[in-house]
Amino acid sequence: MKQIDTFLVPLLVLSVPLAILWMLNLRLRFSGRRDFPDLKGFSGEVQSSILTEARESAGKSWKPFVPSMFFVLGLSLGSFFINSAELKHLRWFESITLALIINLPTIVIARKVEIQFLKPFIREVLHARKRR
DSSP: OHHHHHHHHHHHHHHHHHHHHHHTTOOOOOOOGGGOGGGTTSOHHHHHHHHHHHHHHHTTSSTTHHHHHHHHHHHHHHHHHHHHTTOTTSOHHHHHHHHHHHHHHHHHHHHHHHHHHHHHHHHHHHHHHHHO
């Protein structure tokens, strides 16, 4: 049971504040305006406004929460591996570094999921701007 606790405790401890931040509209962002080829023809300021507008319209559903949960899952897995592999002798800096190295693939997955999720909303915003 101790093994599962090393995974579940960080997952719950990180998920609750993340959910509160989500409800306050303070979200983790894994992608930027350079990740969307549809925005390349616009200036940086216009790109940012289109991306902000797309994120606002996408934020009305629960799906944008999924990339953040990949991030939390990766941190929990990092904690689990450190504790289950008897790496408790590591200093706190080494432990955090190892957890982040383990978390890198989940950050990449979270970024790709967010980009795929936002693409239709960006196209919708671009289409609405063309009609104006």
